[in-house]
Amino acid sequence: MSKIKNFLSDFDDYELAFFAKFKLNTYLKNSQENIEKILFKRGLTKYRIEQLIKNNPKSKLADGKERCPRCYSDKIRNDKVELTNTSSGFGLSDKIATYDGMIGKATYKDEIICNVCGFWLKDPNEEKPKSLKTNLFRGIMTIIIGFFRG
Template sequence: MDNIEEYLSQFEDFELAFFWKYKLDTYMEGTQNEIKAYLGKRNLDETKMQNLIEEYSHKTFTDHELRCSRCKSKKIITKEENPSETYFDPEILKIASSTYNDINGRKMDYACVVCGLALNPFKHSSFTRKILNAVLNILSLPINNARRGHW
């Protein structure tokens, strides 16, 4: 099994459908052909993938897991940014830090592995969750699990 097949074998059918729709064109032609061949092995033709996309676009989940708002996948990656590594002017650093997620000036960026959507998981979070997040930030507790909805 080559790398692309090994990578795609971790995806469920609905995730492959969204991957096909949103990320296929980001790959070089040879890799696109490998992806299409793998989709064929999984018996996913264009019609079936369109149906999966339609079904999952409107699906709601009650498991409180962090999911992509577009494809509903739980395959989310995070990247932590520290503005002090980017900015040198203290005034710029102060302004930049005010927009960051925690009191230490770090920002967590979230993106969907499947469809590539950049996510802001707290944009529509409840008031209670925002309060809890603020308390955890003040206490400087590890909040990775809280941010993923495991609390």
């Protein structure tokens, strides 16, 4: 538990507000309760969270740092990932990646994720978790297909 506490102690109130709004529900219930305790200690009520998000002063910063377009934090994680999604792309760079893949040379692209709110800035392998709506639709389709197949 101290891990998440350490992680969050590095966040300012604005970052914590975005974290609470967009990432809190991705944690297990146990962790959520612990995070809520931290939010409470920092005085982040639901109302205050909304206010902080609305008035985020970082949205006006122009310091040249790479920032998350949603929460404007510069706490973003950049991982070099081996490009696996070479078959479905249409752009020229994707074609080159496919060619490189064919001759056994791995292509690396940047996978960039916001550490604060979980926003995916770049998702070269389309690993971003699909939205609940998509999952729900897929689930329903699987049931329907299963029904017709008997």
